[in-house]
Amino acid sequence: MSAVAQPILRVEDLHIWFDLAGGGELHAVQGVTFELKPGERMGLVGESGCGKTTTILGIMGLLPPSASIAGRIELEGEEILAKGEESIAPHRWNDIAMVFQGAMNAFNPVQRIGDQIAEPMELHGTATGKTAKAQVRELLELVGIAGSRADRYPHEFSGGMRQRAAIALALACQPKVLLADEPTTALDVMVQAQILELLLRLTRDLGLSLILVTHDLPVVAQLCDRAAVMYAGEIVEMGDTQTLYHDPRHPYTRMLFAATPDLLGDDDVLSIPGAPPRLDHEIVGCPFQPRCDSAFEPCPTVHPRRIELGAGREAMCHLNDPTATEAVS
Amino acid sequence: MIKRVLFALVTVWVAITLNFLLFRTLPGNAVSALYVEDLAHGNLGNSLTTEGPVWDEIKPALKNTLPMIMLGTGFSIIFGILAGVIASWRRGTWVDRGNMWVSLAFYSMPPQWLGLMLFFFVATAVGLPQSGLSSPDLGVLSEPSFAAYWSDRLQHMILPALTLGLVLYGDYTLIVRSAMLETLGEDYVLTARAKGLSNWSIVWKHGLRNALLPIVTLVALSLGFIIGGTFTIEYVFSYPGVGYETVQAIDRRDYPVLQGIFLLLTMSVILFNLIADLLYFKLDPRVTS
Amino acid sequence: MSLDQPLQSAEGLELGTTPEDAAGLGSGRRPSFIRQAVITQPQAIVGLAVLGFFVLVALVGPALLSQDPKTKVGPVFGHPSAEWPLGLDGGGANMIPLLIAGARVSLEVGFLAALVAMFIGGSVGLASGFFGGRIDTVLMRFTDYILVIPDIPLMVMAAALFGRSLRNIIIIIGIIYWTSTARLIRAQVLSVRERVYVKRSRSLGAGNNRLIFKHILPQVAPLLIANMVLMVALAIFAETFIAFLGLGDPSAISWGKLIENAFTDHAVLNDAWWAILWPGVCVTLVILACTMVGQSMEDALNPRLRVGHLSVNRFRVRVLPRKPPKP
Numbered sequence: 017m018s019a020v021a022q023p024i025l026r027v028e029d030l031h032i033w034f035d036l037a038g039g040g041e042l043h044a045v046q047g048v049t050f051e052l053k054p055g056e057r058m059g060l061v062g063e064s065g066c067g068k069t070t071t072i073l074g075i076m077g078l079l080p081p082s083a084s085i086a087g088r089i090e091l092e093g094e095e096i097l098a099k100g101e102e103s104i105a106p107h108r109w110n111d112i113a114m115v116f117q118g119a120m121n122a123f124n125p126v127q128r129i130g131d132q133i134a135e136p137m138e139l140h141g142t143a144t145g146k147t148a149k150a151q152v153r154e155l156l157e158l159v160g161i162a163g164s165r166a167d168r169y170p171h172e173f174s175g176g177m178r179q180r181a182a183i184a185l186a187l188a189c190q191p192k193v194l195l196a197d198e199p200t201t202a203l204d205v206m207v208q209a210q211i212l213e214l215l216l217r218l219t220r221d222l223g224l225s226l227i228l229v230t231h232d233l234p235v236v237a238q239l240c241d242r243a244a245v246m247y248a249g250e251i252v253e254m255g256d257t258q259t260l261y262h263d264p265r266h267p268y269t270r271m272l273f274a275a276t277p278d279l280l281g282d283d284d285v286l287s288i289p290g291a292p293p294r295l296d297h298e299i300v301g302c303p304f305q306p307r308c309d310s311a312f313e314p315c316p317t318v319h320p321r322r323i324e325l326g327a328g329r330e331a332m333c334h335l336n337d338p339t340a341t342e343a344v345s
Numbered sequence: 346m347i348k349r350v351l352f353a354l355v356t357v358w359v360a361i362t363l364n365f366l367l368f369r370t371l372p373g374n375a376v377s378a379l380y381v382e383d384l385a386h387g388n389l390g391n392s393l394t395t396e397g398p399v400w401d402e403i404k405p406a407l408k409n410t411l412p413m414i415m416l417g418t419g420f421s422i423i424f425g426i427l428a429g430v431i432a433s434w435r436r437g438t439w440v441d442r443g444n445m446w447v448s449l450a451f452y453s454m455p456p457q458w459l460g461l462m463l464f465f466f467v468a469t470a471v472g473l474p475q476s477g478l479s480s481p482d483l484g485v486l487s488e489p490s491f492a493a494y495w496s497d498r499l500q501h502m503i504l505p506a507l508t509l510g511l512v513l514y515g516d517y518t519l520i521v522r523s524a525m526l527e528t529l530g531e532d533y534v535l536t537a538r539a540k541g542l543s544n545w546s547i548v549w550k551h552g553l554r555n556a557l558l559p560i561v562t563l564v565a566l567s568l569g570f571i572i573g574g575t576f577t578i579e580y581v582f583s584y585p586g587v588g589y590e591t592v593q594a595i596d597r598r599d600y601p602v603l604q605g606i607f608l609l610l611t612m613s614v615i616l617f618n619l620i621a622d623l624l625y626f627k628l629d630p631r632v633t634s
Numbered sequence: 635m636s637l638d639q640p641l642q643s644a645e646g647l648e649l650g651t652t653p654e655d656a657a658g659l660g661s662g663r664r665p666s667f668i669r670q671a672v673i674t675q676p677q678a679i680v681g682l683a684v685l686g687f688f689v690l691v692a693l694v695g696p697a698l699l700s701q702d703p704k705t706k707v708g709p710v711f712g713h714p715s716a717e718w719p720l721g722l723d724g725g726g727a728n729m730i731p732l733l734i735a736g737a738r739v740s741l742e743v744g745f746l747a748a749l750v751a752m753f754i755g756g757s758v759g760l761a762s763g764f765f766g767g768r769i770d771t772v773l774m775r776f777t778d779y780i781l782v783i784p785d786i787p788l789m790v791m792a793a794a795l796f797g798r799s800l801r802n803i804i805i806i807i808g809i810i811y812w813t814s815t816a817r818l819i820r821a822q823v824l825s826v827r828e829r830v831y832v833k834r835s836r837s838l839g840a841g842n843n844r845l846i847f848k849h850i851l852p853q854v855a856p857l858l859i860a861n862m863v864l865m866v867a868l869a870i871f872a873e874t875f876i877a878f879l880g881l882g883d884p885s886a887i888s889w890g891k892l893i894e895n896a897f898t899d900h901a902v903l904n905d906a907w908w909a910i911l912w913p914g915v916c917v918t919l920v921i922l923a924c925t926m927v928g929q930s931m932e933d934a935l936n937p938r939l940r941v942g943h944l945s946v947n948r949f950r951v952r953v954l955p956r957k958p959p960k961p
Contacts (some may be wrong), residue, residue, distance in 0.1 A: 031954065077540055081947035086954045100951040109541050116539075121532035124551050126630060136540040169630045185536075379738070435946055453867070453921035455874040458893055458914035465907040482868035526942060534943040547944055577878050581897070591787065592879055595794045604793060610784045
């Protein structure tokens with residue numbers, strides 16, 4: 017195995033804005049940059065509303081007409097964002113697929129599950145008719161559902177099974193990258209564990225790369241090699257999961273992990289006092305400063321730089337910036 | 346007179362209740378069945394004016410009204426669905442807005458007025474007959490051919506049917522559009538888009554298919570009330586259907602006939618309620634009983 | 635929706651970066667639902683304007699008339715001309731004063747009938763939703779039975795029997811159309827009843843009266859008003875129906891009656907389209923306006939304006955200028 021693998025997905029300086037009904041814009045994603053290596057499992061963590069779901073929707077090109085996007089998205093070295101829908105559409109589901117948040121409703125209630133999984137196959141020409149049916153069964157078995165259930169309707173599946181079916185659906189056209197948006201929310205702990213196991217197994221056996229979006233830290237700790245922490249539309253810290261937990265370099269990361277005393281399957285509510293900032297106007301200084309317990313002189317006025325800390329780690333905080341800390345002392 | 350009125354209303358009430366119970370309980374309730382059967386076998390009483398069975402009064406009227414209604418509602422359902430789906434798909438564009446205004450306008454027009462306006466400005470231009478069931482001079486010289494007779498009937502039917510169709514079109518477009526918008530906001534539409542389906546496919550396969558559930562229910566329910574709604578249309582065009590007959594009966598104070606018609610109308614409502622339920626059962630796999 | 639509200643709602647729920655949030659749909663708050671309705675759907679303004687115009691005519695118009703509108707001023711079915719811009723009716727009377735008088739009667743009937751329907755429907759809905767249990771079941775069953783009866787035939791027959799006065803017509807229309815209001819209000823009451831502050835109030839020992847009038851009614855009132863506006867449209871529609879079949883009040887001039895008069899005076903044979911067109915236009919406009927306003931109000935109160943996932947347009951790609959690296 018080559019030590020330096022070409023990243024399979026590369027996102028550079030991604031910005032996403034939404035038009036607001038009364039005029040003005042919401043700057044939902046502000047300069048997100050990261051790389052995903054083949055076979056890697058990366059977590060995208062943060063409070064609700066920090067822009068993580070929007071980011072992956074942007075990568076899929078599934079934004080509404082009120083949105084505008086800027087930046088680079090490279091899939092296996094090929095730029096796919098340049099022409100918007102036109103350039104992204106051919107890769108959708110074929111190369112990058114998504115498991116949606118609330119997979120409960122991701123299925124059409126009046127169509128059989130099997131037909132819905134076969135649909136993209138036939139659409140993208142990977143398989144038709146009997147072959148498609150056979151492949152559907154295989155997929156279902158792969159995610160741990162009896163193949164005979166392909167003829168059932170979504171409401172006949174339990175929540176956990178529907179989640180698995182959603183994963184099967186995402187795998188229908190054998191993508192290389194899987195984007196999973198809160199796949200374990202609204203599932204009970206036992207089922208959660210099973211789904212996470214499944215994702216782990218799939219990425220290993222099929223060589224899939226995974227981006228897991230969640231606000232649930234234990235999930236990230238369990239499944240992901242690396243994680244990026246998002247706040248107010250930006251990645252504030254990124255690195256491998258263990259180091260992030262043991263040695264966080266951004267106060268937000270630290271406070272996040274501290275709010276989760278027991279990492280072993282503990283259901284919890286993140287509670288850092290205060291609220292995330294509004295994103296409809298430009299933020300001066302560090303966006304986390306109002307809630308930060310370690311804020312110092314430069315924080316309210318100067319936006320922190322992205323500092324590389326070596327070994328794939330980075331943090332966006334003045335505390336890590338030698339020039340800033342020096343200036344103060 | 347008041348005694349007769351009370352008696353009529355009470356009978357109707359009993360009939361309604363029985364009908365209701367009949368459809369809700371298991372078949373085999375012999376007593377109710379007999380009673381209703383009696384009622385159905387023309388024990389509707391005798392007309393005050395003709396002294397003959399009420400059913401003889403109603404039957405021909407029904408035979409006239411039904412094709413007219415079918416023509417009108419067929420038109421309105423087809424165009425209503427088309428317009429509603431397209432409007433929801435192209436939400437916010439001028440197609441949508443224009444259609445909304447037009448539908449609302451038709452929906453707001455009193456049917457008799459619309460009928461008269463159509464008559465004034467369309468019929469005379471095109472040369473359609475103004476009233477009645479068929480031209481009185483048709484059968485004068487010789488027995489009219491089947492084609493000629495029905496063509497004539499059709500010409501007389503068009504205006505009332507069109508009036509009905511336009512008024513209903515307004516209503517149905519709004520219903521369809523509303524149902525479609527609700528459906529198009531569902532998560533599985535996003536999934537479909539993610540899977541790579543074309544907008545066209547999504548609208549018809551995922552959107553309409555699901556929107557059909559509330560649409561079918563609402564349309565079927567409205568159909569139950571349609572015969573009542575054609576009163577003024579038939580009156581305006583002197584079209585001898587159930588509505589026309591009702592107005593005549595009211596004028597003549599012919600209570601048995603009214604009672605019979607009323608029973609008929611109520612049963613039509615109940616019938617269509619049932620049809621709506623059955624259709625929903627067929628269309629929605631989530632409903633099992 | 636408006637930017638002067640915090641993006642975080644009172645319960646601490648985030649409102650951040652999803653398209654839905656940008657569209658301004660957070661947890662329900664109603665600054666002023668009328669203002670909301672107007673902002674989100676500008677056609678409500680048009681509706682209000684039209685409605686306002688007719689209400690004005692109805693209130694002020696008849697006082698400005700110098701003589702009985704039915705006075706003959708020219709030939710039967712006189713053509714529209716400079717002197718009589720809207721023509722003359724089957725009795726030679728000027729259409730304009732007739733329409734003005736008609737405005738008052740039609741709007742009066744519409745408004746009062748809607749009031750009756752709202753009162754009955756509101757009470758039933760309130761009682762049903764608030765007390766629940768047996769009362770709810772009984773009332774709803776009753777409503778179901780009423781719903782099965784075809785509305786127009788019943789109305790027509792009731793009008794035939796009792797209809798000859800305006801007062802009776804108002805009552806009849808109100809009695810037939812209260813059911814949809816009842817259902818709507820009941821649903822709303824049920825949801826309000828479960829809200830925290832109501833439960834808290836109840837646990838503090840508040841009596842039913844207090845709960846209803848101080849807590850529930852204010853929440854239900856806007857919906858009631860929106861529904862009533864729609865009811866007015868329905869009532870005017872119904873009155874037109876009744877009048878056309880000759881069952882209305884013979885002494886009252888309503889727009890519906892005007893159409894009926896023209897019809898029975900053989901306007902068709904005389905090709906006197908103006909005698910029928912203008913009253914109908916008035917009715918249509920008022921019903922249209924009421925429907926638009928009422929609908930926008932209801933939409934503002936129950937925003938089902940979800941973000942649709944399907945659109946003709948696409949998201950846009952921007953090219954950013956190369957920004958200088960952050961200091």
